[in-house]
Amino acid sequence: MSGCCDDDCSLNAQHERQRGTLQIVLVINAVMFLLVAGAAFYGGSTALLADSLDNLGDALTYGLSLYVVSKGTAAKARVALFKGGLIFLAGCVVAGQIIYRLFVPGTPLFEVMGAMSLLGLLANGACLWLLWRHRHEDVNMSSVWECSRNDIASNLSVFVAAGAVWLTGSGWPDIAVAMGLVVLLMRSAWRVIRSGLLELRAAE
Numbered sequence: 645m646s647g648c649c650d651d652d653c654s655l656n657a658q659h660e661r662q663r664g665t666l667q668i669v670l671v672i673n674a675v676m677f678l679l680v681a682g683a684a685f686y687g688g689s690t691a692l693l694a695d696s697l698d699n700l701g702d703a704l705t706y707g708l709s710l711y712v713v714s715k716g717t718a719a720k721a722r723v724a725l726f727k728g729g730l731i732f733l734a735g736c737v738v739a740g741q742i743i744y745r746l747f748v749p750g751t752p753l754f755e756v757m758g759a760m761s762l763l764g765l766l767a768n769g770a771c772l773w774l775l776w777r778h779r780h781e782d783v784n785m786s787s788v789w790e791c792s793r794n795d796i797a798s799n800l801s802v803f804v805a806a807g808a809v810w811l812t813g814s815g816w817p818d819i820a821v822a823m824g825l826v827v828l829l830m831r832s833a834w835r836v837i838r839s840g841l842l843e844l845r846a847a848e
Contacts, residue, residue, distance in 0.1 A: 662778055662785060663710060669771040669792070670706035673699045676767050680760050687756030688815075690745050690822040691802045694738040695764060698798050698829070701730045702771075702791045709788050717843055724840030728833045731791070735829035742822050751815040757806035761799045768795035786839065794832050798825055 677699035684692035705727045772792045778785040801821045808817030 665774050665778060666706050666710045666788070669774055669788075670703055670710065672767050672771055673703040673706060676764060677703055680764060683756050683760040687753035687760075688750050689752035689757050689802075689805075689818050690738065690741050691805045691818045691825065692752070692757055692760060693741055694734075694822050694825040694829070695761070695795075695798045695802055697734040697737055698791075698795055698825075699764075701727075701734045702795065704730055705788060705791050709785070717846070721840045721843035724836055724843065727791070728835075728837030728840060731829050731836060732833035735826045735833065738822055738829070739826050742819055742826070745815070745819055745822075749815055751813065752809060752818050754806045754809040757802055757809065757818070761802035761806060765796065765799040765803070768792065768799055772796060790832055790836055794828055797828060801825060 677696055680692055680696035680699055683689075684696050708723045708726060711723070772795075775785070775789050775792050778789065801824060805817045805821035808821075809815065
């Protein structure tokens, strides 16, 4: 006799698939945060700093998502709210760095920006591919998908900024892209927080 009904077995299998995917993307983003953060400080790039903080936020997000994989809707909604707060905080940190760069300008190393953006694109492309099948399963995985999709846009933006820095010999393209990433982070934070609030209200 089966140890669980069909629905429970199916749900448990889904949770195991989610858990396995989250473990892989957690490791990828933790490693990328260390690499990109080091490159951002070495290369003096605000756009790369934004990218690294995005990776850190994602690593924390995936860790939290692992915690609530098999929990109820209310718990997942609360974690989604926390994820939205992390994304918002990352946007604020980058905004602060932009203000600093406006008063203390500098030209970042476009070679470092270009190389790290391409490496990040490969890593985040792999994460996006792994998370694709989970994007509509629940609020927990949809918020994870939102984070991963943002990463691709960030990587492409940093690569464009690297080319613009090379062409102009100026740090302004780096700052302009960082501003755009702040807007992206804030919009993403709002969407994740709104989704979490809706799910929380529905669960109460």
